[in-house]
Amino acid sequence: MSDAASSPSPGRAEPERARDLPDWLLPLRDGVAEIQAEDLSGFVPPADPPPREGAVLVLFGDGPEGPDLLLTERAHTMRSQPGQVSFPGGSLDGDETAVEGALREAEEETGLDPERIEVFAELPRLWLPPRNFAVAPVLAYWRDPDPIGVVNTREVHAVFREPLDDLLDPAHRFSVRHPLGWAGPGWMIGPDKDVLLWGFTAGIISRLFDYVGWTRPWNTDDVRGLPDQHIEWHRVAKFLGIEVPEGEDFDPVAAGLVDEEDRPR
Template identity: 50%
Template sequence: MTDPEAEALGAHSAGGPTPPADIPGWFEPLLTRLRQTDASDFTRLPTPDGEGRRQSAVLILFGEQPEVGPDILVLQRAATMRNHAGQPAFPGGAVDPGDADSIACALREAEEEVGLDPSTVDVVATLPTLWIPVSNFLVTPVVAWWRKPHPVGPVDPAEVARVERLPIRELVDPGHRLRVRHPSGWIGPAFRIHDMLVWGFTAGVLSTLLELGGWAVEWPTGRVEELPTPGAAPVP
């Protein structure tokens, strides 16, 4: 078991969990590259130590649908939430005292938020721990293969408005990609897909994973839009 405090120091084990033998071939290039990553591949911000910072984890769940191909599960926060209202995100949240490690946290949060059955999931990697300054969270992304997909949806509509499986072929479509500008001046990658604007931490991680997996294609990086409702948008 991994001590969450140790993970706060920026340690990670991208090659730790053993991928199942029957994992799809399209997954392997990404897993191979993840074993060689560090935090700088995902962010320009150095990961500080864990003192005074909140530990959390998110689940990056890859699945596959007939005639659609590989996809990634995301949720959209309820518009009434005090923090991150209406924003798309990976399932996840703060580490609880009862969580053995980041993997346990990510799976528990996914079960609580979207009704995911953890027994249908094979964890294949944990990514470098990343720092989100605005919330002072240290976030460990957990990558998993959805071996036996099943229906999922918002468990509590007051927290989660909707759940979507975003096909990789749509995520890499240049027509769905753009960059957004925050009032602070920050500019980062975004995706306009399934009637959602995915931006901030989630879009940044997605963009890097698409590159590492060898799926990304050239897209118009000069397309920059102002964030809608900027007064409600936290700095990424």
């Protein structure tokens, strides 16, 4: 592992900021004390070229339905990853630390008050290769939750406080297969369980649950295709070396990547 990947980033959270966490959260706090990037992802940030730096807030709280996790659904009109569920977060500004950036982005997206947030861990930076983006997950507890909601409709479509019991319930778990062949963890979330959680965010949640021993046995044979609205077909075409004429959309059926009757919607 390179020094850039293994060293904690500046501004790593001090433990004394969250000395009085609820009992249910202690296994997570203690479990991640020695966690490495490879325990969370197969992709570790390279030293060269230097990646763009970012952070996300992995915020746990005591909600009306018990312990929960804060998630957002990206606006459906965004050019990149429209409608994808994610943790609040984004790029760091200037010399901002991961903790500062994660709290700022969460406030801008959901309206939460950073003063109510107790950070208890900053995890190693993880890498999103397509965008050369290094992201530090910041783990925190929301002791006295304030009202939240969508602040910027250009970036956020919905905000969820997803109960941990629902995320741990085997009935809501499955795998999602991408058109390029790889598969990763997936959940249906939200009040009506009609919003797909997959990709980078689902991977962090799944690995964290596994690492601290929270995961319950679930049906790993339940593998579902990724719905069409979540697939960035132009990136798929570029990855496969397929030239798409300027101004035209990529047709995966015509390219032989999927059958029309099997294409998830």
